[in-house]
Amino acid sequence: MSENSNNEGSVLGSKSFTAVAINCAAKAGEWITSKLGNYTKLDLKYSSHDLVTEVDKGSERLIRNLIGTHFPHHAFLGEEGVEPGPEASAQALANVSDAEYLWIVDPIDGTTNFVHGFPFFCVSIALAYKGEVIVGVVYDPIKDELFVAEKGKGAYVHGRRMEVSSESKLRDSLIATGLPADHTYALPVNLKGVQAIAPQVRNLRIAGSAALHMAYVAAGRLSGFWEIGLNSWDMAAGYLLIKESGGTVTDTRGETYHLGVRNVAATNGYLHEELLQALEQTEACD
Numbered sequence: 001m002s003e004n005s006n007n008e009g010s011v012l013g014s015k016s017f018t019a020v021a022i023n024c025a026a027k028a029g030e031w032i033t034s035k036l037g038n039y040t041k042l043d044l045k046y047s048s049h050d051l052v053t054e055v056d057k058g059s060e061r062l063i064r065n066l067i068g069t070h071f072p073h074h075a076f077l078g079e080e081g082v083e084p085g086p087e088a089s090a091q092a093l094a095n096v097s098d099a100e101y102l103w104i105v106d107p108i109d110g111t112t113n114f115v116h117g118f119p120f121f122c123v124s125i126a127l128a129y130k131g132e133v134i135v136g137v138v139y140d141p142i143k144d145e146l147f148v149a150e151k152g153k154g155a156y157v158h159g160r161r162m163e164v165s166s167e168s169k170l171r172d173s174l175i176a177t178g179l180p181a182d183h184t185y186a187l188p189v190n191l192k193g194v195q196a197i198a199p200q201v202r203n204l205r206i207a208g209s210a211a212l213h214m215a216y217v218a219a220g221r222l223s224g225f226w227e228i229g230l231n232s233w234d235m236a237a238g239y240l241l242i243k244e245s246g247g248t249v250t251d252t253r254g255e256t257y258h259l260g261v262r263n264v265a266a267t268n269g270y271l272h273e274e275l276l277q278a279l280e281q282t283e284a285c286d
């Protein structure tokens with residue numbers, strides 16, 4: 001998809017959005033892995049559980065500069081350019097709500113894992129056109145796995161088309177969630193969900209990267225994922241990956257996904273209702 005393609009697929013010559021997204025993710029991923037185990041500056045953001053390093057900031061700078069070179073008139077929303085906390089992220093999203101083209105970037109999703117050398121983190125890059133995600137790229141530099149989706153054109157990993165898994169019951173499913181850094185509101189709600197869901201599923205995974213978990217739902221490696229208190233940059237690319245792989249993404253009350261959603265339920269579609277109901281019954285959906 002490219003600027004002159006009118007979002008209908010007919011490319012008229014400008015640099016493809018998707019090619020730029022992939023290039024950014026690959027370059028950032030390579031740089032991030034070169035810094036694994038030797039970052040120099042660890043800071044806290046929203047809470048003592050919310051970490052940031054100079055590598056997060058450098059990765060975002062690299063991506064922003066590269067996108068700016070190709071598409072200087074596009075808007076950019078990156079995690080490290082926004083003050084921590086839910087109010088600031090809602091405001092940051094509101095500030096760019098008029099943008100025709102908006103890039104939404106998490107320069108490292110899974111910073112805690114990166115800091116500890118736990119090999120499960122990624123770069124997440126999405127492009128929205130008039131508020132709708134049209135390109136989504138998630139790159140895991142450790143496994144060198146690139147997940148790519150274009151609206152209406154499917155989603156791919158290693159060049160192979162992805163499809164969500166086929167489990168239709170929670171009891172047969174492998175579900176993932178997260179433990180949010182906001183321990184005042186989001187974590188307690190999510191823990192209620194963990195308590196409710198864990199006994200009902202085959203097993204639960206909490207591996208520390210929302211974007212990569214969503215890419216795994218798209219690839220059929222997980223049956224579903226939910227989390228309370230996420231931001232647009234955690235989910236935008238993963239949303240399109242799942243949608244283009246045949247799955248379902250809503251908020252945890254079943255409302256249609258949009259960039260402002262913070263509480264997400266993302267599944268293969270078949271067990272979506274059962275997951276939503278299990279969360280609702282235990283007041284774990286918001």
Ligand code: IPD
Nearest residue numbers: 109110111178179180208209210
């Ligand atoms: C975090 C990760 C984590 C999730 C948190 C996110 P970050 O993003 O996705 O899995 O549980 O809610 O904030 O801070 O590593 O970019």
Ligand code: CA
Nearest residue numbers: 106109110234
């Ligand atoms: Ca994140």
Ligand code: CA
Nearest residue numbers: 079106108109
């Ligand atoms: Ca991040």
